[in-house]
Amino acid sequence: MHTLSILGSTGSIGTQSLEVARRRGYRILALAAGRNLSLLQEQVREFRPELVSVDSSVYQEAKDLLPETRVVTDPGEVAAFPAEIVVGAIPGLAGLAPTRIALERGAAVALANKESMVVAGPLMWDLVGQSGGRISPVDSEHSALYQCLAGEQLSEVRELVITASGGPFRTGPEDLSEVTPEMALKHPTWAMGAKVTIDSSTLMNKGLEVLEAHYLYGLPLEQVGVVVHPQSIIHALVRFQDGNLKAHLGPPNMQLPIQYGIDGAPHGMRFAGDVHAAPRHPAPFTDFPLARTLEIFEPDRDRFPCLDLAYAAGRMGKVAPVVLNAADEIAVEAFLQKKIRYTDIARVIEQVLQECPDQKLGWDAIFEVDAWARTRTRELLWD
Structure with a gap:
């Protein structure tokens, strides 16, 4: 036990x-x-x-x-x-x-x-x-990647691909400046906390997951991609050097x-149980229906610039991801409190990221830079 x-x-x-x-x-x-x-x-x-x-x-x-x-x-x-x-x-x-x-x-x-x-x-x-x-x-996407990678060699991987639902604004409105917190909190697929739900709507959540995959699996940032999959059934894919693709699907x-x-992780084992016994601990979702339409699209990076901001922070390295995360937390909090517009979230994160200190990553540096980024974000929000 x-x-x-x-x-x-x-x-x-x-x-x-x-x-x-x-x-x-x-x-x-x-x-x-x-x-x-x-x-x-x-x-x-x-x-x-x-x-x-x-x-x-x-x-x-x-x-x-x-x-x-x-x-x-x-x-x-x-x-x-x-x-x-x-x-x-x-x-x-x-x-x-x-x-x-x-x-x-x-x-x-x-x-x-x-x-x-x-x-x-x-x-x-x-x-x-x-x-x-x-x-x-x-995270569902990173668990999916792990399961796709079980038994494979990382040297044979061409690309890790994580999926995004696209959030509530995938198809509109065209003008996102009038989006309210109430609108952004209505996620079409997942039930999550307020911060993650807003991040999902801006695609910042997917940007953070790109960085997470980069650090979890040790592959270059350029080998981590994102596609939009509104049904949220395909959680991740792995593209191999020989042209094959392996996908993980689930409810x-x-x-x-x-x-x-x-x-199971990191040993690749699964809990099976006795399917014929009285289900004291029944396995859920085993009857999940397979007959359905699955769609995949490229993300709209112009409407959702937070995704590319995460890539930018990853390329900058050092403490830039710390700055990205801190600025996002403060900006999302301000949006939820109706102090800024929805489109201000990406604007202020970009500005703080441009001012990121050139500092080596370390435990003390994380908290020092985080405090700086939060203070600077608040200053920009109230300018």
């Missing part, structure tokens, strides 16, 4: 990870939540973790609600707790520090926090080499890449 700790247990990936744990019968040792104490209380009641972390603003309330559970305010303590596998699902740069702690102690990290790999990919692989831990991708549900990230 796997033992798990979950960073971000009350978010979208965290709750689905617990659904996988429920189906598999995993033991949950620790949970890192934020302020959603009502949901955390339900999770504690069912899974009986030994340790939980909460936001400091609700610490005393959590202590009162969970008298039999050890409560702390640092998610790093959850990451350090001796679970076999840590699901890294705290969004944004906030997920980096606990992910680092988990890798330093040699844990297996099922990584859903793409920002950690985007801003610190080489440093995280250094930690894996030093500690003997592992990183398993949980648009995050539980499948989550369970593969926990159960």
